[in-house]
Amino acid sequence: MRSRGCFLLVSLLAGLTASAQVVSYSEFNLAGPKLGEVAKLLSEASKGESTAQFRLGLAYEKGEGISQDYNEALRWYGLAANHGDAAAQNNLGLMYAHGRGVAADDGQAVKWYMRAAVQNYAAAETNLGFMYALGRGIAKDDVAAVRWYRKAAEQGFVAAESNLGFMYSVGHGIALDEKEAVRWYKRAADKKFAAAEDNLGLMYAKGRGVKQDAQEALRLFHRAIEHGSGSAANNLGFVYELGLGVTQNLVEAAKWYRMAADRGVTQAQYNLGLMYARGRGVAADPVQARYWLERSGVDPNGGEAGVALSSLEKHSQPPSGIQ
DSSP states (O other): OOOHHHHHHHHHHTTOOOOOOOOOOOOOOSOOOOTTTHHHHHHHHHTTOHHHHHHHHHHHHHTSSSOOOHHHHHHHHHHHHHTTOHHHHHHHHHHHHHTSSSOOOHHHHHHHHHHHHTTTOHHHHHHHHHHHHHTSSSOOOHHHHHHHHHHHHTTTOHHHHHHHHHHHHHTSSSOOOHHHHHHHHHHHHTTTOHHHHHHHHHHHHHTSSSOOOHHHHHHHHHHHHHTTOHHHHHHHHHHHHHTSSSOOOHHHHHHHHHHHHHTTOHHHHHHHHHHHHHTSSSOOOHHHHHHHHHHTTOOTTSHHHHHHHHHHHHHHSOOOOOO
């Protein structure tokens, strides 16, 4: 029989959340043109040279060496894509996916990802897998998502390695296999990929597919935060709030929740709102509590948030007196 203490630990660890799958990988590894090079690039692109067309589109999208202009980026990517340039096809798909220089159109995004993916272009294989996983622009198909992630992951493409680990960890499109999840997360984490570092930290925190190790989890959360992960900052805040593998420290918890909240993590925004509502790690503040709870998308007047906020606002009212 599971002890009450063990059950409590499992329940607490459920508050740790995984980073989602990652998409939107443009081919940005080429340096943009330097000042004075744009004219030469434009001349080559105007003659139909597809690599120059792609690089010019990239320059316009990034705003490197020339003023950023999504419409021009779309035009040059389109010319290169129609010449069969896989990098341009992938980036053109992203322009459609994000509505840059054109109305957002997931169907068009899938079309261009597919054209690049069948050329074994890893970034496009990853993006196409993501569209299948979410059912964006194409019927949802986790098996197809796994297939495309694997093709890119076997080329060493880091986002695909992380995403494939995620699919193994949740059993979507493939049998759940926590050891395989850890293996793919480690491959991506070794390349300093933040989402994989965060998710690998979760596997160590929960003892999934690997021996439970709170200190290794903390190390990975910190690494993921250094590499830009908001989810890892939220997880670290949760660890400090409950004292999981560290000395409980509510001030530290609020600090990490705030970092994650500022990075747009809705769970952290909710957690931070509760900290303000309850005066845990920060001074109780009904205005800040309501602000963060509303940003998280949670009704600040309902559930545990509503109870905490109502109590705080009731006791924050100035006493009535002689006017």
